[in-house]
Amino acid sequence: xxxxxxxxxxxxxxxxxxxxxxxxxxxxxxxxxxxxxxxxxxxxxxxxxxxxxxxxxxxxxxxxxxxxxxxxxxxxxxxxxxxxxxxxxxxxxxxxxxxxxxxxxxxxxxxxxxxxxxxxxxxxxxxxxxxxxxxxxxxxxxxxxxxxxxxxxxxxxxxxxxxxxxxxxxxxxxxxxxxxxxxxxxxxxxxxxxxxxxxx
Numbered sequence: 001x002x003x004x005x006x007x008x009x010x011x012x013x014x015x016x017x018x019x020x021x022x023x024x025x026x027x028x029x030x031x032x033x034x035x036x037x038x039x040x041x042x043x044x045x046x047x048x049x050x051x052x053x054x055x056x057x058x059x060x061x062x063x064x065x066x067x068x069x070x071x072x073x074x075x076x077x078x079x080x081x082x083x084x085x086x087x088x089x090x091x092x093x094x095x096x097x098x099x100x101x102x103x104x105x106x107x108x109x110x111x112x113x114x115x116x117x118x119x120x121x122x123x124x125x126x127x128x129x130x131x132x133x134x135x136x137x138x139x140x141x142x143x144x145x146x147x148x149x150x151x152x153x154x155x156x157x158x159x160x161x162x163x164x165x166x167x168x169x170x171x172x173x174x175x176x177x178x179x180x181x182x183x184x185x186x187x188x189x190x191x192x193x194x195x196x197x198x199x200x
Contacts, residue, residue, distance in 0.1 A: 027055055028055075028057045028059060029074070058071055059082040062146070065094035072106070084146050091109050
């Protein structure tokens with residue numbers, strides 16, 4: 001598969017960079033912003049000529065509130081949630097945070113409607129959508145963290161500490177292991193949720 005068969009669209013409509021990967025047979029939204037940002041999300045996808053009905057799946061790089069706040073609202077519009085095997089016990093992590101915010105109407109994620117995916121099945125799942133790549137666990141920022149690495153060299157890493165900070169974390173073996181497994185796949189373009197993108 002060549003890199004032009006699918007494309008990655010960066011969407012920023014709040015404080016978190018989110019990414020839509022469009023394949024020939026379906027698409028995946030990687031991360032959403034905070035709860036309450038749905039109108040801004042609609043505006044962002046409209047700018048790209050996208051409708052919610054064009055989004056097949058949604059997944060979060062981890063379940064902190066600024067990465068998964070719109071998932072339940074997208075589920076209600078028939079977007080399917082994909083949970084990686086390390087995320088199942090974490091999807092309600094942010095519920096209590098949202099509950100404390102006045103005038104924020106938040107509906108918890110319906111886990112019963114999610115597709116739970118083993119990491120060993122990630123490449124074939126993506127391939128079924130016409131997307132070549134894989135999904136890796138990344139535990140240094142959060143136990144439920146994941147990174148998506150595509151064959152065109154794009155690596156979407158969520159809140160993983162930038163590789164340029166590695167010297168300051170020389171005693172962090174978990175972070176070093178996360179980056180080693182990503183770098184072993186020869187990424188060319190690192191997409192962070194909050195830091196600037198990095199070309200290697």
